[in-house]
Amino acid sequence: MLKIDKLCFSAKTAEGEKKIIDNLSLEIADRHFAVITGPNGGGKTTLARLIMGAEKPDSGKIVWNGRDITELSVTERACLGVSYGFQQPPRFKGLTVYDLLKIASGREMNRTECCAYLTQVGLCARDYVDRDMDDSLSGGEAKRIEIATILARHSELMIFDEPEAGIDLWSFTRLTETFGTISRRKEATLVVISHQERLIALADEIILIDGGKIAAHGPTAEIYPRIMGQTVRGCTVMEAV
Amino acid sequence: MLDKTVTGVLDQISDTHEFPETAALNIRVDGQKAERRNTKDIEIVTKTDKDGIDIHIAPGTKHGSVHIPVVLTKSGFKDKVYNDFYIGEDAEVEIVAGCGIHNCGCDTSQHDGIHTFHVGKNARVHYIEKHYGEGTGTGKRILNPQTVVYLEEGASITMDTSQIRGVDDTKRYTSADVGPGAEIIIQEKILTHGEQNAVSEMDISLNGVGSKARVISRSVAKDGSSQTFYPRMKGNCECFGHVSCDAIIMGNAHVRSIPEIACYDVNASLIHEAAIGRIAGVQILKLMTLGLTAEEAEEKILEGFLR
Numbered sequence: 001m002l003k004i005d006k007l008c009f010s011a012k013t014a015e016g017e018k019k020i021i022d023n024l025s026l027e028i029a030d031r032h033f034a035v036i037t038g039p040n041g042g043g044k045t046t047l048a049r050l051i052m053g054a055e056k057p058d059s060g061k062i063v064w065n066g067r068d069i070t071e072l073s074v075t076e077r078a079c080l081g082v083s084y085g086f087q088q089p090p091r092f093k094g095l096t097v098y099d100l101l102k103i104a105s106g107r108e109m110n111r112t113e114c115c116a117y118l119t120q121v122g123l124c125a126r127d128y129v130d131r132d133m134d135d136s137l138s139g140g141e142a143k144r145i146e147i148a149t150i151l152a153r154h155s156e157l158m159i160f161d162e163p164e165a166g167i168d169l170w171s172f173t174r175l176t177e178t179f180g181t182i183s184r185r186k187e188a189t190l191v192v193i194s195h196q197e198r199l200i201a202l203a204d205e206i207i208l209i210d211g212g213k214i215a216a217h218g219p220t221a222e223i224y225p226r227i228m229g230q231t232v233r234g235c236t237v238m239e240a241v
Numbered sequence: 242m243l244d245k246t247v248t249g250v251l252d253q254i255s256d257t258h259e260f261p262e263t264a265a266l267n268i269r270v271d272g273q274k275a276e277r278r279n280t281k282d283i284e285i286v287t288k289t290d291k292d293g294i295d296i297h298i299a300p301g302t303k304h305g306s307v308h309i310p311v312v313l314t315k316s317g318f319k320d321k322v323y324n325d326f327y328i329g330e331d332a333e334v335e336i337v338a339g340c341g342i343h344n345c346g347c348d349t350s351q352h353d354g355i356h357t358f359h360v361g362k363n364a365r366v367h368y369i370e371k372h373y374g375e376g377t378g379t380g381k382r383i384l385n386p387q388t389v390v391y392l393e394e395g396a397s398i399t400m401d402t403s404q405i406r407g408v409d410d411t412k413r414y415t416s417a418d419v420g421p422g423a424e425i426i427i428q429e430k431i432l433t434h435g436e437q438n439a440v441s442e443m444d445i446s447l448n449g450v451g452s453k454a455r456v457i458s459r460s461v462a463k464d465g466s467s468q469t470f471y472p473r474m475k476g477n478c479e480c481f482g483h484v485s486c487d488a489i490i491m492g493n494a495h496v497r498s499i500p501e502i503a504c505y506d507v508n509a510s511l512i513h514e515a516a517i518g519r520i521a522g523v524q525i526l527k528l529m530t531l532g533l534t535a536e537e538a539e540e541k542i543l544e545g546f547l548r
Contacts, residue, residue, distance in 0.1 A: 054526055074529040084530050090523040093487065094459070094545030103541065104531045148532060 002028040002051070002157060002189060007060030009046055009212075020046045020142040021057070022212035028205070030156075033190040035203040035220075037227065042136040043212040044193045045087060048159050051191075052084035053077045064157065081156035085163060086194075089146035092133045097145050100133055102148040117148040120178045122171030147175065157189045158182070164196040176202060200224060242276060243268070246343050250312045253405065254339035260393035264306035267294055271313060283307055283334070290379050293323030293355075296336075298330030300361065306338045311354065316346020316380045321353040328396075330361040336371045340384055342408070344376040351383040358388070360423075363395040371402070374407030378419040381409040388415045392423035394449065403430040403547070404439065413441040417545045419480075421449030429458045433466035433494070443472040447480035447509065454482040461543055473501040474507025484513040489520055489546060 009021040020043050028034045036044050038162045051062055053074040063069045069077050092100070101114045116123030121144040129136065133145065143166050150158050163179075164172055178196050182188055183202065192199060200206060206223040208216040216223050243251070243392040247270055251258035260266050263280060265283035268276040272292070279285055286295045287397045298305055313320060328334060344350045360366055374382035390398055404411060417425050425445065433439050445454045462468045468499065474482045502514035520542050527539035 052530060054530075074526065075532060075534050078530050080534040086527065088521075090521060090527050092524060092542060092545055094548050095541070096545075099541075099545060100531075103528060103533065153531065195253055 001030055001063075001065070002026075002191070003061075003063040004047075004051070005049075005061040005063065006056045007050060007062065009050060009055060010058055014017075018057050020212050021050065024060075024209075024212065025213060026207065026214060026217065028189060029192060030189055031186040032205060033179070033192070034205045034207055035200050036171070036191060036193045036207045036209055037195060037200060038209040038215065042210045044209050045161055047209065048084060048161050048191070048193060049155075051080060051159060054084070068177070078153075081148045083153045083155040083158050085146050085150045085158070085160040087161040087165065089142050091135050091137070091142065095133050096129070097131050097133055100145070100149055101152045104152040109152070114152075117152045118145070120151055120174070121145070121148045122167075122174035123148070129200045140168060140171065143167055144171060144175070155188065157191065159191045161193045161194075162195070163192060164194060164199060172196075172198075200227075243270070246314050247275070247312050249312075250341035250343055250373065250375070251310055253373045254312075254341045255310050255337055256316050257306060260308050261306065264308050265296070265359070266307075267296075267309045269309070269311045269322065271315050271318055280305075282332075285309075288323060288325075291323050292321065292455065294324070296324065296326045298326070298328045298332045298334050302329065302332040303308070305332060305334035307334060307409055309338050310354070311338075311340040311352055313340070313342045313344070313352055314533060316344050316376075316378055317348030319349075319351045321355075323355045324357070325359045326356065326358045326366075328358065328360045328364045328366055330364060332361065332364045334365075335367045336368070339371040339373070340386075341373040341375070342382040342384065344374070344380045344382050345378040345380045347383040349383060351381075351385070356388045356389070358390045358398060358399055360392045360396040362393045364393075365396070366398040367386040368398060368400045368402075370402040372402075372404040372408055372411065374409065376407075377420075381458060382407060383410045384408050385412045386414075388424060390415070390417040392417065392419050392425060392452075394420050395402070395422045396420065397424040398425075399426040399428070401428045406434065408433075409437050411439045413439070414443070415441075416444040417446065417454070419447050419449060419452040419454055422451040423455040425455075427454075427456045429456070429460075431458075431460040431468060432463070432543075432547060433461070433468055434463040435466060436464070437466040439468045441468075441470050442470070443474075445472070445474045445482065446480065447474070447476045447482055450479050451477070452480045454480075455485045456486075456489075458486040458498075459546055460486075460488045460496065461491070461547060462488060462496050463491045465493045467495040469497045469499070470515075471499045471501070474503070474511055474513070476499065476502070476504045476511050477504060478506045479508035480506075480510070482509075482511040484511075486515040487546075488503055488517040489543065490517055491519065502504070513532075539540055
């Protein structure tokens with residue numbers, strides 16, 4: 001189980017110190033598929049980075065599989081089965097897609113296995129396996145390779161940050177099938193930050209984050225209609241239409 | 242019989258000390274010929290006017306292979322050698338050069354290798370050169386290679402040059418005269434560490450219509466080392482050239498990159514780009530999320546960058 005207890009995180013902004021995560025508590029059961037959604041700037045990516053250890057909280061606790069991981073490094077968390085797919089994956093001059101997938105899997109993986117992960121994210125494996133992970137890849141291609149690295153880790157907790165961003169409709173369909181399969185087979189706890197209705201609809205539960213707090217959390221059947229009914233709240237122009 | 246020190250250095254610069262029977266071979270150790278072998282198509286001849294060899298590759302040679310490694314093991318030994326390659330028309334050859342210095346003494350060891358390539362019409366050359374230094378002595382290890390290339394019509398050369406580690410000081414100079422429809426690709430990789438210094442200058446002249454040149458430089462400067470790149474490319478006719486210099490800087494290192502392109506014809510098209518920077522934190526972070534430590538991540542990034 002992933003348990004987050006009274007987590008706080010602030011950052012310095014031009015306007016001064018700003019609370020990004022505000023006393024947030026949360027539990028996600030093992031092998032559940034949770035989607036985190038909410039308005040831009042609400043703290044979703046920061047929460048994901050805090051879970052991975054890329055940011056250090058001001059206070060609060062993160063407990064994974066009964067172990068307090070709050071003080072552990074990114075590497076230590078990765079070795080405990082936490083993985084994180086970046087919203088904007090970095091590029092590497094000289095490292096190939098094959099290199100990256102082998103690093104991700106933590107073993108000598110043969111090309112056939114490597115290609116299977118690329119196929120799962122809608123990429124024609126033969127065209128990509130030997131390509132450099134550099135700027136010659138489009139945003140959507142890099143994003144799909146990023147997701148493939150998480151799949152190759154076979155970690156128990158997979159966190160994806162807006163996996164749909166930059167991905168074309170056809171590849172996105174393949175991707176939703178992959179998430180659906182992981183969820184159905186109960187292969188991992190899936191935490192996906194997303195604004196995409198089709199992904200949200202696939203989840204077991206939805207966590208709505210706004211202003212660094214949880215605005216709503218519950219089963220998809222309960223939360224999804226509420227979100228859909230609130231999409232134009234606060235926009236006077238849209239409300240007037 | 243080559244001793245262990247020599248075979249160890251050969252393993253570093255040639256990836257082997259047991260060279261294939263089908264390859265022409267000239268091993269030079271401390272200024273002397275240690276081993277030589279010719280093949281049906283490739284003849285290596287000692288120069289009579291100065292120190293060095295002439296390598297003749299017969300026209301039409303296919304899958305030709307030449308190894309000409311140089312090893313210095315005597316501390317304080319200074320070596321200057323002239324190697325001239327004559328590659329016949331339509332020949333295809335891979336030439337593996339390279340120099341390794343083992344210096345366990347307190348005196349400076351130095352090797353200056355001057356290579357000249359005369360590449361005949363439509364011939365294709367792949368030139369691989371590795372430079373390496375080792376040894377526990379305080380004496381410096383200096384390598385100053387000069388490479389001069391003449392490409393006739395339709396000829397091509399790909400030069401993969403690398404300085405692996407352990408070279409205290411290097412001044413590299415490469416010049417090329419590229420004929421009609423000919424192409425030169427230079428892929429240079431340099432790693433400096435400690436207080437080492439590396440300078441690489443190039444003069445590439447695109448003189449023939451339809452000639453092409455690509456210079457790709459990748460370098461890593463660590464600790465207090467310094468590097469200077471000064472590739473100059475001239476387009477004298479309808480031609481295409483691209484110079485790209487990328488450097489990763491670490492610690493207190495210094496890197497200067499000064500690519501220069503000059504067009505002397507309205508149909509010449511030349512591009513240059515240069516980038517120097519540290520390893521991005523997000524790259525380290527990404528590899529840490531895949532289970533590597535920060536140190537392992539850095540090593541992987543550098544390994545890929547200089548591959």
